[in-house]
Amino acid sequence: MFYPLxxxxxxxxxxxxxxxxxxxxxxxxxxxxxxxxGIIHIDAEYCKERYPHGKTYAHGQxxxxxxxxxxxxxxxxxxxxxxxxxxxxIGAAHPGDTVVVGGEVRETNNLPDGLQxxxxxxxxxxxGGKTTVGTCSxxxxxx
Amino acid sequence: xxxxEIVRVDEAAPxxxxxxxxxxxxxxVENLNPAYLSDEDARExxxxxxxxxxxxxxxxxxxxMAVGASNWVAKGALHTRQxxxxxxxxxxxxxxxxxxxxxxYKDKKDRPCLDYEVSIKNQRxxxxxxxxxxxxxxxxx
Numbered sequence: 001m002f003y004p005l006x007x008x009x010x011x012x013x014x015x016x017x018x019x020x021x022x023x024x025x026x027x028x029x030x031x032x033x034x035x036x037x038g039i040i041h042i043d044a045e046y047c048k049e050r051y052p053h054g055k056t057y058a059h060g061q062x063x064x065x066x067x068x069x070x071x072x073x074x075x076x077x078x079x080x081x082x083x084x085x086x087x088x089x090i091g092a093a094h095p096g097d098t099v100v101v102g103g104e105v106r107e108t109n110n111l112p113d114g115l116q117x118x119x120x121x122x123x124x125x126x127x128g129g130k131t132t133v134g135t136c137s138x139x140x141x142x143x
Numbered sequence: 144x145x146x147x148e149i150v151r152v153d154e155a156a157p158x159x160x161x162x163x164x165x166x167x168x169x170x171x172v173e174n175l176n177p178a179y180l181s182d183e184d185a186r187e188x189x190x191x192x193x194x195x196x197x198x199x200x201x202x203x204x205x206x207x208m209a210v211g212a213s214n215w216v217a218k219g220a221l222h223t224r225q226x227x228x229x230x231x232x233x234x235x236x237x238x239x240x241x242x243x244x245x246x247x248y249k250d251k252k253d254r255p256c257l258d259y260e261v262s263i264k265n266q267r268x269x270x271x272x273x274x275x276x277x278x279x280x281x282x283x284x
Contacts (some may be wrong), residue, residue: 002178002188003174020173026171026173029170029171030171030172032171033171034171041234057185060222060225061222061225062172064198064225065172065174065196065198066172068196068197068198068227069172069174069196069198071197072174072176072196072197075187077232079197079229080197080228080229080231080232081229082229082230083197083227083228083233084226084227084228084229085225085226085227086225086226087224087225087226088224088225089222089223089224089225090222128176136172
């Protein structure tokens with residue numbers, strides 16, 4: 001069930017990416033399930049009147065869930081018990097966008113409890129614009 | 144950043160994690176590991192019951208707790224930054240006990256900001272997750 005996809009861990013190595021398509025339906029569902037139903041996420045009419053692009057904004061927390069999935073897929077269960085993520089929202093995704101959630105290993109550190117892997121992670125839209133950047137780290141136990 | 148002022152500290156009502164909550168969260172973020180959906184698959188992965196994606200308690204719980212406990216998110220606030228530290232796997236039937244500390248401060252540009260600092264423990268008293276959600280408030284907040 002948890003088979004880490006990243007087999008070779010060394011600085012500069014790319015993580016196996018995650019790709020997601022954003023739709024209003026998915027955003028509505030996310031808002032409904034998590035209680036994060038801010039008007040800019042769900043009300044297309046409101047956004048049409050107020051913003052030049054006229055579109056709703058995908059939840060920042062949804063981007064964060066995708067980034068967490070990236071780490072989970074690449075590193076497996078240790079992410080659940082030692083994962084640290086620090087992200088900054090620098091752009092918006094809208095319905096109709098496709099986002100690629102990717103990253104690379106920035107550094108590895110041998111610690112008493114295992115190997116700490118620090119990754120730089122980014123969410124990029126189909127037009128190259130970035131929505132989210134951050135640092136994620138995980139501690140892999142000594143085998 | 145200067146003059147961090149604790150506005151309030153809240154202990155939100157505990158969240159009892161159910162299979163339905165985990166499944167609907169996993170489905171809405173399209174993270175469909177079978178261990179989130181079926182007890183049998185979770186057992187195969189070494190757990191007693193369905194487990195939650197790491198981002199579940201960071202988010203499902205987080206938003207409800209931060210907003211529910213403190214009972215206010217300033218209108219027009221911009222969510223600028225998020226920090227999470229995951230400590231424990233969460234399974235169905237777990238109880239999550241959150242504490243939310245709301246802290247106001249000014250950033251380097253003298254703009255008003257608010258941090259929700261959340262820590263979540265389970266029914267065994269183990270720390271499950273900590274997080275900080277940073278908001279940039281509108282000038283008149």
